[in-house]
Amino acid sequence: MWISLLDAEAPTKRAATPAPVDEKTPAREAAIVCASCGNHITRGSERTTVLDSHEHRFMNPAGLLFHIGCFSHAIGCVVIGPPSLEYAWFPGFAWRIARCGQCHDHMGWHFRSASGVGFFGLRFDRLREGDGGRSDAT
16 A cells, blocks of 8 residues: 555656746846945835935035935935035935945935935936945955
8 A cells, every 4th residue: 555655646646836937036126336336325116206206406505516316215325414404405304415335435415304204315426237236346
């Protein structure tokens, strides 16, 4: 009787079911990295809209034009300095400087409202797509 359990024709033996052919593994999302050193800054999925747009162009008091994108999080940035409401580009949001956590390049600004809502305004000229790793520079 126990020999019939090993028999290829035994009713208890079941064939493995292959995975469906059309089943796909999600692609790894590309990181957005510091253009200078390759440090992972954020991801495309962190894009957000502020004042009805993801992208904005602003001029600072010195006459420099900045093209920025808004991101909910930027784990590769270090925020420095005291919050300021001077020349605030987003009404009701104080800003602080955001630097790359690795090379300390100026990446943009972190904006925070009095209620604690915050986002990053990152300079497109300081960003590029990366390989999805933590850092390209080793």
